[in-house]
Amino acid sequence: MTASTRIRPPLVGLGLVTVAFLAYALPPYLGLDPARSRVPTRADTWFHYPLLVTHILLGTVVLVTAVLQLWPWLRRQHPRVHRWSGRIYVSAAIPAGLAALVVAPLGAFGLNQRAANTMLALLWLGTTVTGYVMARRRRYPQHREWMVRSFALCFSIVVNRLWTTVCTIAFVPDPSDTAALEQAIGVGTWLSWVVNLLIAEWWLQHTRHRRTKHRVPPREMAAAA
Template identity: 60%
Template sequence: MTAADDRRRLLFMVTVEPKPATRSRAKIKPPLIALMMLVVAFLGYALPPYLGLDPAQARTLPPTGVSYYYPALVTHIFLGSIALLAGCLQLWPWLRERYPQVHRWSGRAYVLSSVFGGLAILTVSTVTYWGPNQQAANTTLGVLWVLTTIAGYVKARKHRYAEHREWMVRSFALCFSIILNRAWTTVCTVFLVSDGNDYAQLAQAIGVGSWLSWIVNLLVAEWWLQHTRVAKRVR
């Protein structure tokens, strides 16, 4: 075999054989599968009472005399559902690499639903039934969700994709609080409420749960982003 034959054989191997890293990215990782299953299960539980647009079926107590509360609540719930589903697609590396056009359109769906879903939170957050603590938590959440989403979108438009990714991770962490809010509220109710008929105790527990539902998510997201930055520097 001549030297030219060796070069052709090497060129063929480099061109044809897939890289191991590409094969690994093509797989759906177990954490992403678990995340998708959790989102679908949550939506299957949370959405049905609102599909008929009947205020009497709402799980959230409306404040007295606030006519716009239910329409804004339903808007937030529907847009939040779209954001959760679109966010899961955005986290799927194989979809991003194999079908970038789908990634872009699901990204646009995420941005629009997150921004207007966040604004819907701000519409109702100051009049929620459980008082100032929950109102402050939900208002802060709405502001941060809108701002982080817009920041991620702006970075993408400037082709600063590493920063875009980090801001969208923060945005989705805030979006995901809608799922964990129930869990944190349950935990806080168990530890902070001794009398289930005491409004003040319930309001305090629900307010603390509302804060924890997004603060913990954001802290975990920041830890993960820092961890991935360090891992990249080490490599």
């Protein structure tokens, strides 16, 4: 495998983590049995479980296509595949985000978690739609940056379990303390996407600086010509 086709270790790690997460999170919803749901369902709201399943199944498509979108070699060597996987990503992300926007206020772990998930859904929809519009207008640098933000928000679900576990261990000494548990889960939910978004912004700033540093000044380009 040449340097141009080599899959970088971070992308390999992201792919493996995504596969492991889906293998854990997806199976309980394939049988469409509310009793197996890992998320507490609202028996008093008939549309809660159907929209939850819609969000999870479409989210699976989103995660898989997002990994493909982040592969630089695929983007450079097979732009048609990149474009189609991007279209699939957007086509799945928008209804998945809308479903999340309806389900988020019905969360079982208090106002803090509901607010975090609602804001996540709004930002995910906003960044995804903006990224798509930038592509349609052929403003590809802006398209790339908005989609990086969309991917960062999308992958918050993968790290959510980690953050909620850490916050529960740190802030809930008594497992029977329901109020403390709700707050810990809420804080973990905020961290799961805020930290991702901050990392994405840092990476975007870093790559902008690197491109600017290596850019040839117009005067030198003219001299070279």
